[in-house]
Amino acid sequence: MIQKFIGLFASKKFTIFLFFLCLFTFLTPNLFRGNENGLIGEEAYFYIGITEQMLDDGLLNVYDQFSYGGREYDYVFPWAVILYLLNLLFGIPLNILSVFLPYTLSILSFILIYFILKSFKFTIEQTNIGMLLLIISPTFLFLSSTSNKYILPFFLSLLAFYLFIHKNEVLKNTSFVVFILLPFFSLTMTLISLFLLLLYIYFYKKGDATFFWAIFGSVISLSVLGIFFPIISTSPFLDLFLNTSIQKSSEGINPFLMDLISDFGGDLGIGIFSLFLSIIGLFLIWWYKKNVALISVSLLFLILLSAKKIEPFIYLNVFVALLSAIAIMEIAQLKWTSRVMKNFTILVIICGIVFSSISYINELRSELPNKNIIKSLEFIKGTTPVESTVLSYYKNGFWIESFAKRKTVMDSYFIGANDVEERYKDLQNLFKTRNIDKAMEILKKYEVNYIYVDNAMRQETWKYDEEGFLFLLKYSDNFKKIYLDDFVTIWRVEA
Amino acid sequence: MFKIKTWHILVLISLLGFAFRLYFVLQTNNFSDDSAYFTIRQTEHIKESFLPITEDELSYGGRTFLYPPLFFYLLAFFNLFLPKLFVYKVLPIIFISFLPFILYKIIKLLVDSEKVALTSTAFGTFMPIVIGETLNKISVYSILLPLILLFIYLLLRIEEHQQSFILLSFILLLLHPIAILIALSLIVFVIISYTEEKNITKVQKEGILFFILLTLLIEFIFFKKAFLDLGLDIIWQNTPAFVLENFFKEFTIAQHIYLLGIFPLIFGIWGTIIGFKKEGTEQVFLIGSFLITTFTLLFLKMIPYSIGVMFLGLFVGILSSFSFESASNYLERTKLLHHKSKLVFLFILILFASMLIPAFYNAREIISNALSNEDIEAFQWIKQKTSNNSVVLTSLNEGHMLTAIAKRKNMMDTNFLYIPHINQRMTDLNTMYTTEFESKALELFKKYNIKYILVTKETKNFYNIQKLRYVDDKECFRGIPGFDDTEIYWVIC
Numbered sequence: 001m002i003q004k005f006i007g008l009f010a011s012k013k014f015t016i017f018l019f020f021l022c023l024f025t026f027l028t029p030n031l032f033r034g035n036e037n038g039l040i041g042e043e044a045y046f047y048i049g050i051t052e053q054m055l056d057d058g059l060l061n062v063y064d065q066f067s068y069g070g071r072e073y074d075y076v077f078p079w080a081v082i083l084y085l086l087n088l089l090f091g092i093p094l095n096i097l098s099v100f101l102p103y104t105l106s107i108l109s110f111i112l113i114y115f116i117l118k119s120f121k122f123t124i125e126q127t128n129i130g131m132l133l134l135i136i137s138p139t140f141l142f143l144s145s146t147s148n149k150y151i152l153p154f155f156l157s158l159l160a161f162y163l164f165i166h167k168n169e170v171l172k173n174t175s176f177v178v179f180i181l182l183p184f185f186s187l188t189m190t191l192i193s194l195f196l197l198l199l200y201i202y203f204y205k206k207g208d209a210t211f212f213w214a215i216f217g218s219v220i221s222l223s224v225l226g227i228f229f230p231i232i233s234t235s236p237f238l239d240l241f242l243n244t245s246i247q248k249s250s251e252g253i254n255p256f257l258m259d260l261i262s263d264f265g266g267d268l269g270i271g272i273f274s275l276f277l278s279i280i281g282l283f284l285i286w287w288y289k290k291n292v293a294l295i296s297v298s299l300l301f302l303i304l305l306s307a308k309k310i311e312p313f314i315y316l317n318v319f320v321a322l323l324s325a326i327a328i329m330e331i332a333q334l335k336w337t338s339r340v341m342k343n344f345t346i347l348v349i350i351c352g353i354v355f356s357s358i359s360y361i362n363e364l365r366s367e368l369p370n371k372n373i374i375k376s377l378e379f380i381k382g383t384t385p386v387e388s389t390v391l392s393y394y395k396n397g398f399w400i401e402s403f404a405k406r407k408t409v410m411d412s413y414f415i416g417a418n419d420v421e422e423r424y425k426d427l428q429n430l431f432k433t434r435n436i437d438k439a440m441e442i443l444k445k446y447e448v449n450y451i452y453v454d455n456a457m458r459q460e461t462w463k464y465d466e467e468g469f470l471f472l473l474k475y476s477d478n479f480k481k482i483y484l485d486d487f488v489t490i491w492r493v494e495a
Numbered sequence: 496m497f498k499i500k501t502w503h504i505l506v507l508i509s510l511l512g513f514a515f516r517l518y519f520v521l522q523t524n525n526f527s528d529d530s531a532y533f534t535i536r537q538t539e540h541i542k543e544s545f546l547p548i549t550e551d552e553l554s555y556g557g558r559t560f561l562y563p564p565l566f567f568y569l570l571a572f573f574n575l576f577l578p579k580l581f582v583y584k585v586l587p588i589i590f591i592s593f594l595p596f597i598l599y600k601i602i603k604l605l606v607d608s609e610k611v612a613l614t615s616t617a618f619g620t621f622m623p624i625v626i627g628e629t630l631n632k633i634s635v636y637s638i639l640l641p642l643i644l645l646f647i648y649l650l651l652r653i654e655e656h657q658q659s660f661i662l663l664s665f666i667l668l669l670l671h672p673i674a675i676l677i678a679l680s681l682i683v684f685v686i687i688s689y690t691e692e693k694n695i696t697k698v699q700k701e702g703i704l705f706f707i708l709l710t711l712l713i714e715f716i717f718f719k720k721a722f723l724d725l726g727l728d729i730i731w732q733n734t735p736a737f738v739l740e741n742f743f744k745e746f747t748i749a750q751h752i753y754l755l756g757i758f759p760l761i762f763g764i765w766g767t768i769i770g771f772k773k774e775g776t777e778q779v780f781l782i783g784s785f786l787i788t789t790f791t792l793l794f795l796k797m798i799p800y801s802i803g804v805m806f807l808g809l810f811v812g813i814l815s816s817f818s819f820e821s822a823s824n825y826l827e828r829t830k831l832l833h834h835k836s837k838l839v840f841l842f843i844l845i846l847f848a849s850m851l852i853p854a855f856y857n858a859r860e861i862i863s864n865a866l867s868n869e870d871i872e873a874f875q876w877i878k879q880k881t882s883n884n885s886v887v888l889t890s891l892n893e894g895h896m897l898t899a900i901a902k903r904k905n906m907m908d909t910n911f912l913y914i915p916h917i918n919q920r921m922t923d924l925n926t927m928y929t930t931e932f933e934s935k936a937l938e939l940f941k942k943y944n945i946k947y948i949l950v951t952k953e954t955k956n957f958y959n960i961q962k963l964r965y966v967d968d969k970e971c972f973r974g975i976p977g978f979d980d981t982e983i984y985w986v987i988c
Contacts, residue, residue, distance in 0.1 A: 263719060272711065337698040338657045345705045352712045359719055464919040465942075 006332050009128040015114075018128065022110050022135045026144035029364035030099050036371045039098050040364055042395060042412055044147035045402035048094045050080040051087065059084065066401035066408060068417045069389060069446065078185045079149045098147035105155045106144030110134065112158040113318060119165055120291065122322070123329075130325035136357035138262035138271055139317035145364055150268070153186035154314050157193035164197060164214065179214040183221035188311040190218050195301055196315070203294045260306070260313065262360050268313040271356030273349060274324045281323025284330050295319060324353075368456060369399050372487035376452070377403035379483055380490065384450060391443070392452040393427065393461060400452065409446045431461050432468040436476055439469060443493055451479065451491045501599075501609050505616065508595045512620045516588045519858045520631045525866035526583070528632035529892045529909060532899035534567065535583060535633065541571035553898040554905060555920075556886055556943065559913050561717050565669035566635045587637035591629050595620045597644040598809075602816045604651060604778045605770070611823060614843060615816040622812060623853040624754040624805045630861050635671050636802070640809065642667055646677060647785070651778055653702050664706050668713040673802070676788060678710040684784035693777060721912050731797075733911040735921035738891070754801075754857075755808045756850040763811030766818035779814070786810040866896060870951050873981045874900035877947060880975075885946040888927055890954040897949070906943050928958045933965035940986050948972075952980040 008014060029040065039045065050073075053062045059081065062073050083097050092100075113134065117127045134140055143151045156178055163175035183190045197214060262269035270278075282299070285292050299319055306312040328349065336342035373396075380390060381404045389407040390400050397411020410427060414420045423446075430442045451473065462470055473479050473491055483490035526532065540548045547564040554560065574582045598619045602612040619625070629637045646667060649660045667674045681703045688695050695703075715722070722729050731739060752760060767786065770779040789810065793803035826835060870893075877887055878901040886904040889897045894908025907924050911917050927939050928950075939945075950963060962982065966972040971988035 263715060264723065272715065273708075276708070276711070336701055337696075338701055340657055340661060341698070341701045341705050344661055345701070345708060348705065348708045348712050352708065352715075355712065355716060459915060463916060464922075465916070 006125060006329065009125045009132075010123075014128050015131075018114075018131050018135065019111075021132070022107060025135050026103050026106050026141070029141060029145040029361050030103075032361070032365045033367075036374075038369050038374055039095060040146045040367045042398045043149070044098045045369075045398040046411070046413060047077065047080045047083060047147055047149075048098060049398060049402045050077050051083045051094055054080060054084045055087065064401075066406060067397070067411050067413065068420075068423070069407050069409065071416075071418060073416065077149070079147070079152060082152060083147075099145075102147055102151045103144050105151045106140060109143075109151070109155045109158050110140070112155070112162050116158065116162050116165070117322065126322070126325045126329055128325075129328055130322040133274060133321040133324050133353065134318065136353065137274065137317050137321060138356065138360040139268050139314055141357065141360055141364060142268055143314065149186070150189075150311060150314055153182060153189040156182050156185060157189050160193060160214070161197060161200075165200065176214060176217050179217035180221050183218050186311065187222075188305075188309050189314075190221075192302070192305070192312060192315055194218060196298055199294055199297055263356055268310050268317070270313070270317055270320050271353060271360070273352030273356055274320050277324035277327040277349065277353075278320040279323075280330070281325070281327035284326055285323070295323070369403075370487065372485055373399060373454060374403055376454075376483055376485065376488040376490060380404040380406060380450065380452070383482075388449040389447050390450045390452050391427075391430075391446065391448040392454075393431075393457045394424070395460075396452060396454065396457060406450075409448065430469055434468060434471045436472055436478065439472055440478060449493055450482075451493065452488070453490075454488045501613065504613050505595055505599055508613070508617050508620055509592045512595065513588055513592045515621075515854075515858070516591070516626065516630055517585070519862050520584050520588065522862050523631070523865040524580075525868075525871065526631055526633060527861045527865045528634070529895045531583070531631075531633040531895075533895040533908070533910070534570065534635075536895070536899040537564070537567040538570040538574060538582075541567050542574055551898075553903065554894070554908055554910060555914055556904045556906065559720075560910060561720070561913075563669045563671055563713070563717055565666065566638065566671070569638070570633070583633050584631070587629065587633055590638040590641065591625075593641040594625075594644070597641050597648060598813065601644055601648050601651075601778075601782075602813055604648070605776075605782075605813070606816045606820045608820055608823065610839075611816050611819045614819055614846075615812060618756070618759045618815065618846065618850060619809055619812040621847070621850045621854050622759065622805075622808050623756060623850065623857045624801065624808050626854045627754070627857045627861060628801055628805050630858055631865060632861075636805070639667070639671055639673065640805075642670070643677065643806075644809070647781060650681075650699060650702060651781060653698050654696070657698070657702075660702055661705070664709055668710060672714060672718065673798070675710060675714060676785075676792065676798070676806070678707050679792075680781075680785040680788040681706060683788050684781050687780050687784055687787075688777070691775065691780065693775070693780060695777070718912075724913070729912075733914060733917050735911065735917050737918075737921045737925065738909075738911075753853055754804050755811070756846075756853060758846045758849045759808070759812055759815055762815040762818040762822075763808075765821075766815040767811060769817040769821055770814045773817075782810055782813050786814070867952070867980075869978060869981050870896070870953075871900065873949060873951070873978055873983055876975065876977075876983065877901040877903055877949070881947060886944045887947040887949055888924075888940075888943075888945045889949045890928070890951070890957055891921075891924065892957075893949065893951060893954070903947075906945060925958075928954065928963065929960065931964045933968055933971065936963075936965050937971065937986075937988055940988075946986055948982075948984040948986065950982040950984075955980075 033040065039048075049064070049066070050062060053064055057063060060076065062076070064071050064073065082101070083094055086092055086097055086101070087094055110131070114127070114131055117130065122130070142148070143154065160175045160178035160182060163171050163178060166172055166175075179190075179193075182193060194215060260269050261272050261275060263272045282295070285295055299316070302312040302316045302319070306316060328346070331342075331349070332346060334342075377399060380388075380400070384390075384404075384406065386405075387407070389409065390404065391409050392400060394410040394412050397408040398413075400406055400408050401411065410417075410420075410423050417423075426442050426445065430439055433439050453470075453473070458470075462468060464470075466474060473489075478494050479491040480494050481489060482492050537547055540546070541564070547562070547567055549560055551558055551560050570582055570586065573586055577586070595616050599612055599616040602615045603609070606612055625640065628634060629640070642663065646660075646663050649656045649663060653660055667677065685695065685700075685703060687693075718729060721733070725733055755763075767783070771783060786807065789798075789803055789806045792798045793800070793807065823839075826838065874896060877885075877897070881887070881901075881903060883902075884904070886906060887897055887901065888906050891907055891909060894905040895910075897903055897905045898908070907920055914920065923939050923943070927936055927945075927948075930936050948963065948966075955961065963972075963984070966974065966984050971986065973985045973987060975983040975985065
């Protein structure tokens with residue numbers, strides 16, 4: 001029975017089925033979410049905000065009047081530039097672009113991965129099962145259904161790699177152009193692509209000098225970036241190793257594990273069952289000595305880099321899908337003492353992988369913002385003076401800027417922000433204090449007019465109902481509650 | 496002539512255990528644990544709608560609850576054709592009465608002597624902690640204990656019982672999350688076997704792989720949301736710090752002696768040493784792995800104290816068979832051999848006395864802690880005289896009783912998982928019973944929309960109060976007459 005089942009994966013029809021499956025699956029989180037809840041996550045609104053500023057002020061002259069009380073960006077945001085250009089050229093609304101651009105690029109990336117894997121020595125069953133696992137992997141679901149900065153450079157790096165390994169010399173040389181483009185979109189992904197390419201040449205194409213053209217192209221781009229955007233020239237690997245004290249909060253889970261495993265909350269993480277299978281797969285390629293050096297060194301590099309950045313998880317996910325496919329094939333083809341046990345084990349594995357994906361789709365579907373947030377921010381937009389400043393925790397920043405069009409004290413874009421560490425410390429002190437003088441001093445410092453608290457912020461910031469600043473908001477005459485619903489409360493600063 | 500066979504003695508042990516429990520259980524119509532009433536609610540809901548309660552409108556005034564439901568389904572199934580008294584009082588005793596048979600089967604794999612196996616079986620059956628945790632509580636452990644031991648037996652004999660092993664794996668995981676203990680123990684078993692260069696058979700490896708993957712899947716299905724919210728703190732199931740202080744008691748030798756019995760404890764430790772040092776068989780490693788895992792989890796305070804000690808006692812009890820065998824062999828080499836039968840009789844008598852006396856007192860205490868009739872009347876009054884949406888303040892250990900008997904919303908009960916700001920709630924609950932300030936109490940009543948306050952004798956003992964200090968204000972609180980020790984107040988303000 002299992003053999004027949006595995007046989008299905010070997011057919012070309014199945015490859016076509018995979019293509020249609022990816023067309024549908026990548027759309028599901030947004031499809032189930034509904035229009036009233038807006039786009040998924042914070043990042044989408046950050047890019048919409050920046051793009052709107054570009055449309056107002058021009059491509060290279062972006063002044064964000066809302067973020068951190070008003071700030072200039074010393075560099076451009078490639079994802080926002082693409083949104084800007086597509087909006088300008090075709091007039092497609094930004095919220096539509098924010099859904100369909102990542103979706104389209106994900107499908108193209110998926111196709112490129114298929115062709116790249118085909119050129120290596122993997123069986124058609126392994127490739128097809130790997131591709132199936134990739135479609136339902138949380139990483140790909142995230143990339144395809146949210147407006148994010150990763151999908152375009154990921155697509156470009158795959159394109160560059162695919163062109164480079166192509167037998168056609170013209171196409172191979174075209175990869176040089178893509179390698180020139182790549183650093184403009186992501187330094188981390190450029191580094192990863194060049195490293196993987198280096199490994200490929202070392203293990204498969206020793207003596208291929210074209211690689212140095214790829215490096216040359218990337219270095220040219222880096223130099224251009226360094227000349228035009230000083231923040232990068234002062235720290236060329238800022239994008240790679242930027243660290244602030246503002247780290248992702250996690251209750252009880254190690255942050256690396258949280259990022260690595262989607263079931264623990266990592267946006268770009270890997271399903272726990274896939275991870276488990278990939279460990280078996282890794283063991284198997286060591287056992288059979290197939291592509292062992294290339295895969296092992298790549299994994300080691302990506303895991304080391306992922307301790308600092310989350311982009312490597314995207315590439316790691318491809319390896320995990322492939323290794324999981326190898327493990328599934330092996331488990332299915334291995335002679336088990338008990339056939340019943342074998343069938344049940346495979347069934348449990350399939351259920352585990354599918355469960356991870358379904359629950360991740362559900363998480364994406366119910367991701368903030370929700371309709372309460374949108375409605376409350378529209379209330380701010382409609383009832384407060386234009387120059388007002390709204391204080392909330394940094395994760396609400398982009399939504400306040402995008403929906404309410406009001407200034408914030410902080411948002412999630414820390415790079416290059418004024419006094420980011422000081423602002424963060426001030427807000428932490430404010431949220432903890434019950435001293436009204438101290439609170440008012442901080443509010444005055446940032447000219448705060450309104451305070452915006454939602455349930456997500458309450459949960460992350462305070463443990464008790466009247467803890468710290470919440471006590472002041474409840475009992476002090478300096479604050480007047482002006483908005484209340486099930487999810488959001490807004491106060492006006494009176495003094 | 497009638498010849499006594501092993502199975503006769505096993506049936507006798509089982510019947511003695513059954514009678515012992517039944518004697519105590521039938522002394523009261525009520526139950527000795529708050530969670531018993533939660534089980535009743537779930538069972539009755541399943542009986543009516545075929546589904547467990549997942550969105551509970553009464554608990555915490557409304558909350559989500561996801562939990563392996565098989566035990567509730569099992570009780571609901573029997574409740575279709577058996578009376579409630581039988582299902583809630585007698586059925587759990589019947590479940591636990593299978594324990595001696597399975598214990599014997601496992602111990603027989605360890606030692607040759609039937610007499611030794613029977614003695615160890617009897618100890619396991621009458622261990623005070625085992626009786627205490629499964630008596631008059633509709634406890635899931637009544638069925639879990641025999642099934643976990645059956646799982647161990649089936650794994651050791653997996654060649655002949657593959658399908659039973661698979662079926663039991665599903666049953667265990669759908670019964671209770673403590674099945675994680677099994678998965679962890681199996682990992683320890685693999686590691687110990689590998690380091691000691693003992694071969695695990697191929698089919699056993701397959702069984703272990705299957706069970707670990709299944710555990711991962713089922714536990715993630717039920718507890719993924721809780722895992723995301725709490726991270727590794729899920730181990731403590733969102734239990735408030737106040738409760739944790741009592742939940743995970745510190746280890747004391749006196750407690751162990753009382754809960755396990757002094758002789759089983761001594762013989763158990765001795766047997767464990769012999770088992771690991773001299774025998775070193777696959778069976779010893781497997782039982783030893785369970786022992787090590789339980790001890791580690793208990794030491795790290797990751798499982799409730801009483802549950803951990805109960806498992807520890809059972810596994811040590813199994814391994815005590817080695818020390819009994821060793822003592823028996825030693826006796827045969829001494830001059831006391833001529834008095835062997837008398838000595839063995841005396842020895843068994845002392846051992847049983849050391850277990851049965853604590854078991855008896857433990858059981859009596861549990862029965863005396865059962866819900867009183869006056870409390871039942873108070874809950875019935877609430878059910879009849881208050882509106883359906885009323886929130887009633889009860890102590891933590893009476894939350895399920897309220898929802899099950901009075902069918903009214905509680906402010907808090909012992910199912911802490913998925914409840915945000917649990918420490919705040921616990922603090923508020925304690926404040927409402929202990930504060931001197933009426934304004935503070937009224938503020939909290941308003942916050943939780945509480946309309947009635949229930950103060951039972953147990954609540955007064957727990958908070959060490961004679962009465963609530965703020966209820967003298969007749970404009971805000973009206974006492975309900977007709978009860979002696981139990982008090983009910985209507986919050987008017």
